[in-house]
Amino acid sequence: MTRSSGMTTILVALIASLALFVLAVIYGSSTSFPTLDAIAYDNLPPNPFNDFLATAQVSDENKNKSFTVPETSYPVIGYAISITQCDASKYGHDQAAILFYSIHKNSIRDPSSGSKYDYKLYAFVHPDAAACADGLKTIGYEVSIRKSPVEKSEIKGNLINYVDKASCCQEKEFLKLYSYTLVDHKVVVHLDLDCLVVQPLDDVYDSMIDGPTSKARDQLSLQWENSTENLPVDIEAFFTRDYNLVDPPRRQPYQIGIQGGFIVVKPNIDIFNRYKEIIIEGNYTVEGGWGGNVLKYGGYYGAAQIQGLMSYFFGHIRPGKALELNRCYYNFMGDAPKSKSGACRTLEKECQDCRNIDFKEIKTIHFTLCTKPWWCLAAENHNLHIADALGGEKPLELCLASLTEWFRNRFDLEKMWSLLSADYQLSDEALNHTKYPRTFGYCRQPGNYIPMKLPKEMIKL
Numbered sequence: 001m002t003r004s005s006g007m008t009t010i011l012v013a014l015i016a017s018l019a020l021f022v023l024a025v026i027y028g029s030s031t032s033f034p035t036l037d038a039i040a041y042d043n044l045p046p047n048p049f050n051d052f053l054a055t056a057q058v059s060d061e062n063k064n065k066s067f068t069v070p071e072t073s074y075p076v077i078g079y080a081i082s083i084t085q086c087d088a089s090k091y092g093h094d095q096a097a098i099l100f101y102s103i104h105k106n107s108i109r110d111p112s113s114g115s116k117y118d119y120k121l122y123a124f125v126h127p128d129a130a131a132c133a134d135g136l137k138t139i140g141y142e143v144s145i146r147k148s149p150v151e152k153s154e155i156k157g158n159l160i161n162y163v164d165k166a167s168c169c170q171e172k173e174f175l176k177l178y179s180y181t182l183v184d185h186k187v188v189v190h191l192d193l194d195c196l197v198v199q200p201l202d203d204v205y206d207s208m209i210d211g212p213t214s215k216a217r218d219q220l221s222l223q224w225e226n227s228t229e230n231l232p233v234d235i236e237a238f239f240t241r242d243y244n245l246v247d248p249p250r251r252q253p254y255q256i257g258i259q260g261g262f263i264v265v266k267p268n269i270d271i272f273n274r275y276k277e278i279i280i281e282g283n284y285t286v287e288g289g290w291g292g293n294v295l296k297y298g299g300y301y302g303a304a305q306i307q308g309l310m311s312y313f314f315g316h317i318r319p320g321k322a323l324e325l326n327r328c329y330y331n332f333m334g335d336a337p338k339s340k341s342g343a344c345r346t347l348e349k350e351c352q353d354c355r356n357i358d359f360k361e362i363k364t365i366h367f368t369l370c371t372k373p374w375w376c377l378a379a380e381n382h383n384l385h386i387a388d389a390l391g392g393e394k395p396l397e398l399c400l401a402s403l404t405e406w407f408r409n410r411f412d413l414e415k416m417w418s419l420l421s422a423d424y425q426l427s428d429e430a431l432n433h434t435k436y437p438r439t440f441g442y443c444r445q446p447g448n449y450i451p452m453k454l455p456k457e458m459i460k461l
Contacts, residue, residue: 157282
């Protein structure tokens with residue numbers, strides 16, 4: 001390498017580092033996150049990082065240079081997704097790319113994040129969805145084409161009659177269990193595609209990896225406050241529950257399904273095989289769920305698949321080995337705390353309303369009740385029109401902030417790709433993003449989402 005080319009490479013690294021520092025200033029904890037008024041079409045504050053990216057100059061010969069990751073002794077966290085079908089109408093590649101970038105921004109690869117953990121991406125792809133594999137590889141995922149850990153034909157018990165009717169994905173939903181097989185990692189996070197990481201999860205990882213002496217355990221926000229008094233010595237998993245699945249008091253909280261969009265586990269082949277044994281045994285009834293009418297881990301959407309299975313596993317097979325995180329901050333969906341009868345879905349006398357928190361408290365987002373970003377209901381001329389369904393203006397504010405953050409991640413990723421690769425050109429929508437501050441130009445009206453253009457080959461950030 002010549003001296004001049006070496007100096008140019010250093011200059012590129014300095015420009016990239018400056019970009020990440022500016023991003024830290026924008027997204028740091030001292031920043032005021034958008035209120036409902038701020039999110040309004042005319043008032044959304046501009047992102048200075050966009051101005052930097054718009055003016056930064058990188059010569060073509062120095063594009064495709066990746067950032068240098070600082071030397072660290074901390075483990076690499078595995079992040080996994082599962083793909084059960086390849087449906088262009090759901091923009092799976094867009095979801096996977098934007099999820100990836102949100103993970104990247106909250107890792108050590110973005111020094112401004114404050115995280116000490118690196119990441120590696122995995123995609124478990126069912127053979128029925130193999131057509132999506134190449135796009136996932138281009139984004140940066142290590143792709144494994146795999147059938148379900150247990151095929152329907154292998155199930156011996158009553159589960160065989162219900163496993164393909166419980167939700168969208170039949171027994172393919174069990175692909176998520178392959179997270180336990182990634183034994184090169186001390187911790188693996190499985191996320192649904194329609195999720196977004198908005199803050200580092202070091203408190204979760206430290207608590208699992210460093211054991212009972214970890215100071216991070218005091219910082220965890222758990223669903224049940226009394227659980228902090230007797231934490232497991234070895235935390236095998238973290239999860240949240242979906243209390244919207246069952247109206248109280250039909251099930252006790254511990255029987256309600258785990259929310260399958262966010263699961264953090266310690267890989268372990270023995271546990272993976274134990275799950276397979278339970279599925280093959282198939283001890284499931286439609287009235288009671290896993291464990292039959294006595295244990296009652298079921299009676300709700302997805303119960304015959306991962307949501308009921310993991311609730312049964314952590315509640316009955318390995319009780320006291322996993323912890324339930326506060327769903328208001330981890331895997332945020334903006335759900336109402338009470339049923340129509342006025343009873344808390346958690347069966348508490350008083351229950352926290354996840355719709356009344358501050359956006360800056362949220363760690364990860366799951367786009368369910370707030371609608372999917374690509375539905376474009378947050379388009380500037382639409383404003384969702386679902387305030388009543390969400391429960392008022394504050395929930396609408398949180399949903400709009402969440403949707404805007406998704407589009408912001410897409411915009412920043414495409415800008416970064418364009419800086420690092422001479423072959424990647426920004427779309428007209430991105431170049432005119434200032435006219436559409438909620439959706440950054442990718443939605444002009446409801447139902448009119450403009451898909452991403454993936455790079456021709458992987459661009460390493």
